[in-house]
Amino acid sequence: MRARPYGLGFAFLGPSLVLLILFFFAPVLLTGVFAFTNMSTATGIGSGYYTVTPSLLRDLKAEGVGQAADELSQGAFVVSPETIEAARAAGVDGRFVDEIAAKLQGRSFENSSEFQRALKDLDSRPRAIRALKLAMDPFTASVLNVRYDTRDAAFSAISAAAPSLDADAVNTVVNRAYTGWVFTPSNFAALVSKPDTWRVVANTIAYVGATLAFNVLVGLFLAIATFYLPRSSASFFNALWLLPRITPVVLYAIMWKWFTWDTGFIAVIARDLGLPSFNYMKGSVASAWTIVILLNGFIGASFGMILFSGSLRAIPMQQLWASEVDGANRWQQITRIILPQMRWPILFVTSYQTLSLLSSYETIWLTTNGGPGNTTTVWALEAFRTALSNYTGNLQYGLGSAMALILVAVGLVLSIAYLFLFKFDDLISSPKIEF
Amino acid sequence: MTLKSKLAGSVALGLLAFGTMAVQAEDRTITVWAGGTGETGIYRVDAIKMAAELLQREYALSGKDIKINIETRTWSGWDDFKQAVTLAAESGSAPNIIVSGHEDIGPWAQAGILRPIEDYVDFDAWPLNQLYPNLIDVASYEGQIWGLPQDAEARAFYFSRNHMKAIGYSDADLDALPERVLSGEYTLYSMLDDVKKMQDEGVVEPGNGFAPRVSNGPDYWQFYQSFGGEMVDPETGKLVLDKQALTGMYQFFVDAVDKGVVSPTYLGRDFDDWHRGVVSDRYGAWHGGTFHVKQWESQFGLEDFFGTMQATLIPSGGEGGRANSITHPLVYLLSSEGSEEDAELSAELVTIASEPRINVLHAVKSAHLAIGTAEADIPLYANDRWLGFASKNLLPHANAIPNSADFGAYWTAMFKGLEASWTHTTSVEDAVKNVEAEAVSALGDKIVVR
Numbered sequence: 001m002r003a004r005p006y007g008l009g010f011a012f013l014g015p016s017l018v019l020l021i022l023f024f025f026a027p028v029l030l031t032g033v034f035a036f037t038n039m040s041t042a043t044g045i046g047s048g049y050y051t052v053t054p055s056l057l058r059d060l061k062a063e064g065v066g067q068a069a070d071e072l073s074q075g076a077f078v079v080s081p082e083t084i085e086a087a088r089a090a091g092v093d094g095r096f097v098d099e100i101a102a103k104l105q106g107r108s109f110e111n112s113s114e115f116q117r118a119l120k121d122l123d124s125r126p127r128a129i130r131a132l133k134l135a136m137d138p139f140t141a142s143v144l145n146v147r148y149d150t151r152d153a154a155f156s157a158i159s160a161a162a163p164s165l166d167a168d169a170v171n172t173v174v175n176r177a178y179t180g181w182v183f184t185p186s187n188f189a190a191l192v193s194k195p196d197t198w199r200v201v202a203n204t205i206a207y208v209g210a211t212l213a214f215n216v217l218v219g220l221f222l223a224i225a226t227f228y229l230p231r232s233s234a235s236f237f238n239a240l241w242l243l244p245r246i247t248p249v250v251l252y253a254i255m256w257k258w259f260t261w262d263t264g265f266i267a268v269i270a271r272d273l274g275l276p277s278f279n280y281m282k283g284s285v286a287s288a289w290t291i292v293i294l295l296n297g298f299i300g301a302s303f304g305m306i307l308f309s310g311s312l313r314a315i316p317m318q319q320l321w322a323s324e325v326d327g328a329n330r331w332q333q334i335t336r337i338i339l340p341q342m343r344w345p346i347l348f349v350t351s352y353q354t355l356s357l358l359s360s361y362e363t364i365w366l367t368t369n370g371g372p373g374n375t376t377t378v379w380a381l382e383a384f385r386t387a388l389s390n391y392t393g394n395l396q397y398g399l400g401s402a403m404a405l406i407l408v409a410v411g412l413v414l415s416i417a418y419l420f421l422f423k424f425d426d427l428i429s430s431p432k433i434e435f
Numbered sequence: 436m437t438l439k440s441k442l443a444g445s446v447a448l449g450l451l452a453f454g455t456m457a458v459q460a461e462d463r464t465i466t467v468w469a470g471g472t473g474e475t476g477i478y479r480v481d482a483i484k485m486a487a488e489l490l491q492r493e494y495a496l497s498g499k500d501i502k503i504n505i506e507t508r509t510w511s512g513w514d515d516f517k518q519a520v521t522l523a524a525e526s527g528s529a530p531n532i533i534v535s536g537h538e539d540i541g542p543w544a545q546a547g548i549l550r551p552i553e554d555y556v557d558f559d560a561w562p563l564n565q566l567y568p569n570l571i572d573v574a575s576y577e578g579q580i581w582g583l584p585q586d587a588e589a590r591a592f593y594f595s596r597n598h599m600k601a602i603g604y605s606d607a608d609l610d611a612l613p614e615r616v617l618s619g620e621y622t623l624y625s626m627l628d629d630v631k632k633m634q635d636e637g638v639v640e641p642g643n644g645f646a647p648r649v650s651n652g653p654d655y656w657q658f659y660q661s662f663g664g665e666m667v668d669p670e671t672g673k674l675v676l677d678k679q680a681l682t683g684m685y686q687f688f689v690d691a692v693d694k695g696v697v698s699p700t701y702l703g704r705d706f707d708d709w710h711r712g713v714v715s716d717r718y719g720a721w722h723g724g725t726f727h728v729k730q731w732e733s734q735f736g737l738e739d740f741f742g743t744m745q746a747t748l749i750p751s752g753g754e755g756g757r758a759n760s761i762t763h764p765l766v767y768l769l770s771s772e773g774s775e776e777d778a779e780l781s782a783e784l785v786t787i788a789s790e791p792r793i794n795v796l797h798a799v800k801s802a803h804l805a806i807g808t809a810e811a812d813i814p815l816y817a818n819d820r821w822l823g824f825a826s827k828n829l830l831p832h833a834n835a836i837p838n839s840a841d842f843g844a845y846w847t848a849m850f851k852g853l854e855a856s857w858t859h860t861t862s863v864e865d866a867v868k869n870v871e872a873e874a875v876s877a878l879g880d881k882i883v884v885r
Contacts, residue, residue: 042542042840045525049547053577058672117559129557130779145579147547179545190876195869196851199860262708282703285858371703373858374851391651391850393517393539394843 028408034401035188039181041395048180049147050154056176057144068169071162077115078141079104086138095124096135112136151178187402204379207292207364208357214297215353216346219304224334226305227312241305244298253366256295257281281368285375288368292376296363304349311345312338347422354418355411379407464504465781469534470516471765472509475729478797479534479585479765480507486787490780503780506530524548529772531781534585537766538653540576541840550769553580555782562790565807574766576838582766583785586794586803589760589829590654591746592616592626592722593713599745601638602629609745613828616747616758623661623687623750630696630719639719644696646718647688649704651850653763653836654722658684659849660759660834662752667837674837674845674882676874678867681849683752685856685863692857699858710735722749724763725825729802740821748832760833762804798822804830841878848873 039045057069084101088094099122109115115136119125126132140146143161148154154174159165165173191197222241226234244252259265260281271277280287315338323333361381364370370377370385387400465487469479487503494501508530510516517539523529529548543549556563558571563583570584596609604612615621630644648654656666664680667673691697696719710727712718714735731737748758767785769778788794791810798805798816804826805811816822836842848870856866874882 040542041521041843042545044546044548055577055672062671112553113558116557120559128779129560130555130782133554145577179547193876194873195865196855196873199855279704283698283700285700288700369703371854372700373702373854373860375858375860388522389514389518390847391514392843392846393513393521394542394847395518395521396844 031401031404031408034397035405036183036185036402037181037398038184038186039397039401040399041393043179043181045397046180048178049149050151050174050177051145051147051179052143052158052173052177053145056173059176060173065169068162068165068173071164072143072158072173076111076142076144077109077136077139079107079139081105083139083141087135090138092135092138093124093126096122096126099124108141115139148177181398184398187399188406190399191402191406199374200377200379200382203375203377204358206289207296207376207378208354210289210293211296211300211357212350212353214293215300215304216350218297218301219349220308220342220346222301222305223308223312224338226309227338228330238305238309241298241302243302244295245302249362250366252295252299253363256291256367260287260291282372285372288372288376292364292368295367296357296360299363300353300357303353307345307349308342311342315341343422347418351415351418354414358407358411358414379403383407460500460502462502462504463777463780464506465532465777465784466506466530467508467532467534468516468520468530469507469509469765470513470520471511471536472534473511473730473734475726475733475801476797477509478793478800480505480509482788482793482797483507483532483784485793486784486790489787490783503784505784521546521548524770524772527772529770531770531773531777532785533768533770534765535768536653537573537582537584537764537838538836538842540574540581540766540768541838542843543768544576544579544581545840547771549581550771550778551579551581552583552767552769552782552785555769555779556583556786562807562809563786565791565809566789567805567807570764570806573762573764573835573838582768583789584806585765585767585789586797586801587762587764587806587830588725588803589762589825589833590657590722590724590749591760591825591829592720592749594626594720594745594747595639595716595718596743596745597716598633598638598719599629602632602636612745613747616750617828617832619751619756619758621747621750622756623658623752624690626720626750627687627691627694627696631694633719634696639717641695642698643712643717644694644719645691646709646712646721647697647701648722649702649706649709651846653761654724655684655850655853656836656846657722657749657759657761658687658752660761661749661756662687663755663757666842667839668883671883674839674841674874674878676845676871676882676884678871678885680756681852681867681870682863683756685853685866687752688853688857689859689863692859702854702857716743725804725821725829726802728821729800746824746829748829758832760829762830762833762835764806764835841881844877845874845882848877 052072054073057073060069079100084097084105087097087100100119103122104118107118109118112133116132119132119136126135141161143157146157148157151174154177155170158173158177159167159170162170162173222237226237229237247255257264260279261267262279262283264280266280267277270280278284281291282288319337320333323337328336359380361378361384364376364378364381365384368376370381383400383403386396386403388395465483467480467483469476472479484505484507487505491501491503510519513536516535520529520533520535520543524543524546533543533549540549544551552574558564558566558580566584567587570587571580574580574582574584594609594612596606599609600606612621627645630639633639634641634644656664659666659677659680662680662683664677664684665675668675688697692699709721710731713721713723713727714731714737728737728740732740737743748760751758767788769781769785773781789806791805791807791813794806795810795813795816797803798810799819799822802821802825804822805816810816811826836846851873852866852870855861855869856863861869871884875884
């Protein structure tokens, strides 16, 4: 028997596998890794470096390691035979080094501006300020604010600057001097302990639940309603309901903004009807929620409508004709024939929409932006703001990733729950008829 | 040699000379990104272009043929700008010069995004030797100077003169208001009473008595200070969360909502609509930057600022508090991107851009305050009535938010608490507790809770 050509199948799958790995598995994996770090704007994403700052010295003093702090903050610049040699080795102009040795030998300077002023009095100094500053480097005696790229370099510099410290103490200082990110499980603990988390969770449940109900029920209603319409009218209504989905999301959001603005369509109509007239998107919490649910609902309803319409057409017409012969009315046709056969599309739309609503934030971001206050802030929006976009520029990649990871976990759990709820096994069981 | 060959020789020589010149001319490109920069703030980047022109002439004098191209990009807001800078720096495509708020120095310096500017410029030489020392302090972090002050400002409380007169104030009363605010006699609660009176008497529409900033900003720290709050402990240098001051601040805004002078859903409204409201005398009192005045004049058609508005410090919240203002200087920062030569050139450019004659154009166009003594003496600046008022009455009482890598987390928590209490989502007490929980969980012992 000839071997099956598996190779060809893999060749066809190859490109999609690469894309899947690059754009799905890698981001999820990275999110998983980032979630267990304290990565932020300040730590950076790449590797950090080691630097002893005045704040660190102050903290060390407060913690009773005063001697180390004193030793590490000793005179910033020293002109000694060693530093003069270091300057020569570093390629500083020989005449300038000679003049420094002749006039400043044995002196130390507390800070760079003091040393710089002394150097400026020398005749052979470099004219360019940057060259002068570079010439100062070899005379640096303090470790204060010096950047060390590796742990070893920091260790030996700190040991040399503070000889009284033992290896453990130097290690402590080195650890504290590290500016980069470290692995930590604290993001999850922080999320659990923050009261704000639970408010955002409640908002998310309300948002996903209400929008999902709107999407599925309205989608189902539209599909069934248009099913009983003549083909041409049905197509017209289908096309009309597709508009929110095919309109670019930014444009769609802006249209809603205009619609609900202080002087927008709704406010004008409300005023004419003697109802409260205000900015319905941001003027009250209840109206803001209504708008958020409706504008997402209209996009989602059309999605349900298309899928449900397609599956409705797959129901054999003979069953409906037979039911009419038996005297069934429309409602009986819907409840006894149509809905029982639509369990699969309803499962699909419900689970797909749950997952997409859980991770969607763009329409909320573009419209209420989580407001008024933070009343319409949902989990995905909060994660996005935390990790990637906020006013203070304090991007907490680690915490934001932890939030995203929780979202992935919730999505997986819900998917499995849906499969059980809708008896997925029954749906895909083997056909009873042998072919 | 025939004429023809002579001609050919000359052409060849000419071409050779041209070719040599072309080889000698050096093209350098420096990129500048500026945040929070709208129409009136355009000199933040234009000053660099002017500096490039000057520097090219200076180079020419020393025989260097260098063409400096300046590529600029501005953002009117902060969120997108800070995101762009941070992510560009992480991906190795940051600009050479960054114009941002001084509070970004802390996190960006720690992340290695910046070069300390003190390594590239001479603060003992002109024009940097005449910069105000307090502004240089604002541009410093961990004992190093990271940026050159690009501007300074103060933030003010504004009253509608028309509406104040309608409830019984005379012109003389209004002129004396800055003094009463400074002395602590006129407080934030006095203001609430006045704007409530305006609403009760039908002078302004309900809910329009008080129009605070519509979004997050350094402005809200002023109200924390009005109730006696300190952002940083001067002795230990640690951040401070003063629960009593924060409670006072949140309660003030909740009281304003309860009095009906501002809506519970006010935060998040449109900034342009607020500007239009200010200029059309829709509100009784509001607060903003000194720079807003030029924006109202140039973009929103305000004609007589001094005839229609009265500026004061942000009033005290009552006992234990103080009238205050916050200055939020922007700074020129050098990114660690690019070569050493690019950094040196960028440093030269921002130094020249700090020339009083150049910086004064920004100050006057955007109603920002001078960065140095020489600039304050330039007639264009000295004769500007509003800048004079702000320099005399507001700036001396202004302080800056701290430069700390951790301040952003605290700030975000503070504003979330304000939003939650303002919209009555939580009580003031719970909002303060939440801020404490969030700040302590994010910062640990780097913040002192009082």
